Amino acid sequence: MKDFIKFAGNTAKVLAFVAVMIICMAYFIASINETMAATPAKNVTVTGANITVGDVFPDAPKKHAAFVLAPAPKPDTTLTWDAQTLNRIARSFNLNWRASVTDQVHIRRLASVIDENMIKDAIIESLSDEGLSHKNDLEFVGSSIEILLSHDLEPSVTVISSSYNQSRNTFSATLQTPDNRVRQFTGVAHAVVQIPVLNTPARRGDHIRQSMITMMDVRADMVDDNMVLTSDELVNMSPRKIIRANAPITVKDLVKPTMVKRGDLVTMQLQKGPIQITALAKALQTGTKGDMIRVMNMDSKRTLEAKVTGLREATVYN
Numbered sequence: 646m647k648d649f650i651k652f653a654g655n656t657a658k659v660l661a662f663v664a665v666m667i668i669c670m671a672y673f674i675a676s677i678n679e680t681m682a683a684t685p686a687k688n689v690t691v692t693g694a695n696i697t698v699g700d701v702f703p704d705a706p707k708k709h710a711a712f713v714l715a716p717a718p719k720p721d722t723t724l725t726w727d728a729q730t731l732n733r734i735a736r737s738f739n740l741n742w743r744a745s746v747t748d749q750v751h752i753r754r755l756a757s758v759i760d761e762n763m764i765k766d767a768i769i770e771s772l773s774d775e776g777l778s779h780k781n782d783l784e785f786v787g788s789s790i791e792i793l794l795s796h797d798l799e800p801s802v803t804v805i806s807s808s809y810n811q812s813r814n815t816f817s818a819t820l821q822t823p824d825n826r827v828r829q830f831t832g833v834a835h836a837v838v839q840i841p842v843l844n845t846p847a848r849r850g851d852h853i854r855q856s857m858i859t860m861m862d863v864r865a866d867m868v869d870d871n872m873v874l875t876s877d878e879l880v881n882m883s884p885r886k887i888i889r890a891n892a893p894i895t896v897k898d899l900v901k902p903t904m905v906k907r908g909d910l911v912t913m914q915l916q917k918g919p920i921q922i923t924a925l926a927k928a929l930q931t932g933t934k935g936d937m938i939r940v941m942n943m944d945s946k947r948t949l950e951a952k953v954t955g956l957r958e959a960t961v962y963n
Contacts, residue, residue, distance in 0.1 A: 683740040685731055689752040691717045692796055698738055701726070701750055709738045717754040720793065724752040757800040759792040759822065761785075764802060764830065768818045771804040776811050777834055782864050783816065785832040798823040809834070836865040840893060841876045847888045852902050853879050861891060871895045881934065901933035904953050913940060913951060914960040926951070926959065 683702040691700050696717055699710030714734065718724040728744035735742050765783045794800060805827065807818035817831045844859040858876050873879060873894045883902035888894055905911055905928045913926040930938040932953040940951045940959055951959035 683735070683742050685742070685744075685748075685750050687750060689750055690755050691752065692755050693717065694793075696724075696752060698734065700752070701731070701734065702738075702740060702742075705738065705740060712738070718752060720754050720756045720758050722753070726750045726752065755796040757794040757796055757798050759794065759800045759802055761790040763800065764790055764792070764820065767802045767804050767820065768807060768816065768830065771807040771818065772809045772816060775809040777809050777816065780837050781834040782837050782862070783832055783834055785830055787831070790830070792822060792828070794822060794824055837862045838865045838868060839863075840868065840872060840874055841879055842891050842894060843879075843888055844890055846890050847884045849884050849886060850902070851884060853882050853884070853899075855880055859891075861893075863893065871897060873899070901935075903931060904934050904956050905930075905932050905938060905959065907931045909957050910943075911940060911951075911957045911959050913942070913949075914954075914958075916960055916962050928957075928959075 683705045685701050686703055689696070689700050691697075694717055695713045696715045697710060698705050698712045698714060701714065702710075726749065728746055728748045731744045731748060731750060734740075735744070766779075768783060769777050769779060769781065792802075800823075802820045802822055805819045805821055807816065809816045814834045815832070816834055817829070820828050820830065822828065839860045840863055841858050842861045843853070843857050845857055847853060847857065855876065858879055868874070873896060878896070879894065879899070881902065882899040885898055885900050888898055907928055907930055909928045911926050911928050913924050915922040915924060925943045926940040926949070927943060928938060928940055929948065932938040934953050934955065936953045937950055938953060938959065939948055940961075941948050949961050951961045954960050
């Protein structure tokens with residue numbers, strides 16, 4: 646009997662030991678699962694409005710995968726996360742991975758975009774009978790006008806209703822998008838005029854030619870008296886400072902280009918009635934087109950007053 650009790654007591658101890666081992670093993674397995682290896686994708690494409698842990702670390706535990714890390718980037722742009730950012734995410738979610746210095750993840754968003762110009766065109770078209778046209782620019786009241794749709798939907802809008810108050814130049818429109826959402830837009834319609842701008846940047850000393858000029862639409866209320874309004878005001882002029890492409894230009898931005906520099910050899914035309922004589926002269930002064938400068942005839946060494954008529958060209962009239 647005593648031997649049985651002793652055996653039973655040892656068995657209980659063994660069972661207790663086994664139970665403890667099972668519990669420890671369970672915790673060990675759980676800890677392995679908690680720190681399971683997870684490698685980030687190098688290129689990530691998201692279709693929703695946010696970036697989640699599962700987007701960046703596809704093999705992350707399911708309980709972490711749906712956690713939102715940041716808003717998704719705008720379509721047609723790429724967001725890059727460096728090693729430091731990736732390490733912070735891995736540590737925060739107990740992922741068994743650490744980045745090297747050069748590790749990066751590139752994230753882009755896949756979506757259909759209805760941009761502001763598409764919305765403007767639809768509203769103007771719907772209100773053309775009420776006096777609104779493409780000679781107007783629509784200024785919207787409220788938040789961002791760009792609409793993002795699921796990537797599998799065609800970017801288009803349907804105008805359900807619209808109105809235009811000509812006396813106040815205000816408009817309102819109700820639009821429906823392919824996701825069946827209805828959106829309301831209101832704002833002000835501004836008259837538009839065309840002004841000349843450069844299609845390429847120009848620096849001080851450049852000679853502005855007609856081929857460098859294009860026309861751009863601007864709101865009429867943004868035009869002032871100092872702004873260049875015709876191409877003729879630009880042709881044969883030179884920038885006083887750098888002029889950016891597709892930017893309004895003021896009169897103060899321009900100077901007449903130097904056509905003759907002091908010391909230049911110029912072609913001189915001597916005009917005496919119907920007789921015209923061509924000679925070579927040395928410029929004694931610097932001048933722009935139309936300026937009167939002193940030149941010295943290289944043959945006679947005589948000093949004359951001449952009018953600058955072109956690049957290293959001048960004309961004497963007496």
